[in-house]
Amino acid sequence: MNSRPLQPIARESTPCLIAAQLRQHIAEGALAPGEQLVEMEIAHELGVSRGPVREAIQRLTQEGLVVSIRNKGVFVSEFEAEDLLDIYEARTAVEKSAALLLCSRDRLRAGDELLRCVERMAEASTAEDLGAMSEADIAFHEKLVEMAASPRLSRMHATLLTETRMCLNRLEGRYNDESIRVSEHRGIAEAIREGNEDLAMRRLELHKEDALGRLLHLHG
Amino acid sequence: MNSRPLQPIARESTPCLIAAQLRQHIAEGALAPGEQLVEMEIAHELGVSRGPVREAIQRLTQEGLVVSIRNKGVFVSEFEAEDLLDIYEARTAVEKSAALLLCSRDRLRAGDELLRCVERMAEASTAEDLGAMSEADIAFHEKLVEMAASPRLSRMHATLLTETRMCLNRLEGRYNDESIRVSEHRGIAEAIREGNEDLAMRRLELHKEDALGRLLHLHG
């Protein structure tokens, strides 16, 4: 059944693996905003030298997940209300563009795939599993952009999604209208499936404002 | 007259300076697509060790300006027709979002500022200075996003602009309807100044398709 029995081996480089691990820790909140990342510490913990660690941290710096202060250290970024606005603004910009591409190319297949993501959200919602809920939420947006098959949009989106995860961590379990959250996503998926560009745009815009409303309400 | 007599000093780090220099060389075409960048060579040329150079190159890799092949080397990215589509798609996504922000915030000031950029384009056009023309073109788009005051949109856009520069280099002096190019930009600026969101969107979309049409015509 395996169409490609032998896949080209391409084990990722050490810095890449380290960066992925750190990224996940930050997204999950294991490394809290404001916390310092010490090169030597991480290096010792992973059993490698400072070089690869330094390279990994530098990637996170460029992604904006951590900020580096010369001769002082690197720290996990802290988000202000301003940043929340910016993250969601940028993310929506990318997703709108992706949705437009899908509408004019893969409508049906994309719509169905997204509806499948919505189903997983609904399941998590009825199970009242908030962690799975957030994961499914993220997965929906990831899929949306991924299917647009635009390397640059995807790359920009990946960073924004990590930042979104960081935001969602902060309000984990603190908001409760999960049904709205599910139906919003379903609305977007259906609009794309129907190829109704204007509707998809409006619903993505609404989704952004809704999420921001919730986040800023908790933040302020 | 000086409101801030003492500005906080913040000289950029060595890798940052190196990256900027390499980026410019790539954008200008001094480092042609496909060409190899050898760490040791660059290090020796700049009088530093491989460390900072490596860090700078790594930034360019993450920006997608160069591709790195393990144990072989890093090479300036080569663009296929597919990439041209992707670059302009992503760039327009960012610029549309920026334009919307400007429409609902800074309309008049932004519009005027952009019209000033258009003036510089027009001057370059009458002087038939194609280099200045391209620079003014880029400056217009840079200003557009910069004024939206969104750090994330700006960061994404910066990379896309460098890639755009690389594209424009290839057709320098090979297309001639400069008046259309100027009027397209003027149209976008005016739509923003008037706060006409729909019109601005349509004109940005048109601008993208026009540019792509020219580029792909020369490419294929």
Next chain:
DNA sequence: GCAATCAAGGTTGTCAACAATCGTACAGTA
């Protein structure tokens, strides 16, 4: 003539040590 093998060269990947810089605590002085 052709294929497989082997060696050489070059490039990146990794490492440990050293230098530069910054923040802080503490003592000294007006």
Next chain:
DNA sequence: TACTGTACGATTGTTGACAACCTTGATTGC
């Protein structure tokens, strides 16, 4: 008491050397 100067600790910034790896070309055997 408040301010200045100084020494210390910690962290990053930088360097040169070494190891791993891939590519390439020549050489050998068939």
